Amino acid sequence: MTTIPTLRTQRLTLRPPVFADFPAYERLMASQRSVYMGGPFDMRAAWGMFCHDVALWELFGHGALMIDVTETGTCVGQIGINHGPLFPEKELGWMIYEGHEGKGYATEAAHALRDWAFGTLGLSTLVSYVDPGNAASIAVAQRLDAVLDPDAAKQDPEDLVFRHARR
Template sequence: MAVIPTLETDRLRLRAPAFADWPDYLAFLASPRAAFMNGPHTPDTAWSYFCNDVAQWQLFGHGALMLEDRKKGAVLGQVALCKGPLFPELELGWFVYDGAEGRGYAFEAAATMLAWGFQTRPEKSFVSYIDPANLRSATLAVRLGATLDEKARRPSPTTLVYRHPRP
């Protein structure tokens, strides 16, 4: 059985998803904010995503972690290293809930997850699959050190692939 890590920064605790996270996760995926994740989603589809995020830890030794404010305990979003059978490569992905944008939480969490991934995984690089209209995520990927990889395989023809090289 895989051990799901708890990672900490000055402001955040990145921890395993819990069922108590489900209502906020559903609210995000059912909202227009999930447009860059093929949303908004129905509760059935959102539940499949949630379970997938948890199951990948047991199946592959990687998956999603929730972003929790260390002082307030509020859950702010999610960061993940996920692959499963639907993605060509291991993806570093992130999202933050309404009200948590613009505060550096996604960068802080993604940088921490990226460092953990390179410390524990053999991959030479990770990718971030980003919708071309999601300029904030594309900017964040570049800020994390990724570059656009136009030759990479992608889950859909229009998806942009940003490659995060091993330091």
Template sequence: MTVIPTLKTERLLLRAPTFEDWPDFWELMKSERSVYMGGPFSTVHAWGDFCQGIAQWKMFGFGSLSIEVISTNQCVGRVEINYGPRCPEPELGWQVFDFAEGKGYAFEAAIEMRRWAFEVRELQTLVSYIDPRNQRSQGLAERLGAALDETAEKQDPDDLVYRHS
């Protein structure tokens, strides 16, 4: 049985997703903010994406973790490593709910998830597939130290691929 890890940073707990995290995730996925991920999505598609992040733990030993603020116990988004038919390489991804943007949560969570992936899971590479219109995610990838890799296979033909080292 695969154990989903719990990771901790100064402000955040990265933990297994629960059904209580679903309503805010659904709000994000049906909103215009999801356009950079191919949305807005139907309930069925969003539910499939939510569950896929959990199922990948069993298949690959990595997947989605909910981002919870320790001081409030509030879930503010998720950080994940995706793989499978939609992702040519393991992908470090992040989503922060509307009410939690601009507080550095995605940056803090992505740093910890990347550290775990390289040090504990011993992955050799991680990329982030980013819609070219999503300047905030591009900026975050660059703050994380990822570099644009124009030779990498893309998830979508228009994606930018940032490689983490």
């Protein structure tokens, strides 16, 4: 069985998902905030995605981690490396729960997981598939110094593909 890492940043703890994380995940996926990910989704679809995020660790050696604010222990979202038949390339993706946006959590968590993937997994590149209407995620990708790659394969035809290169 694969050991799922725990990563720490200055403010955050990125830790393995547990069943108790599902209710908040399900609320996000059922909300209008999930529209940029193809939602809103019902409970069955949200559960399938949550399980996918966990199963990726066993299948590929990477997957999703929950984002906790270390000082309070509050879970504020999820960061992950997606892969499999639904993703043309390994994708660095993030989502922040309602009420926790605008504090830099997505950027900080993505930076840590990206660097872990480059260092530990030896990856040379990752992409982030972003809906063109999702200004917040576009800003995160830009803060991570990812660049638009118009020639990259897309998950959905309208996606913007931001490429993260190993530095």
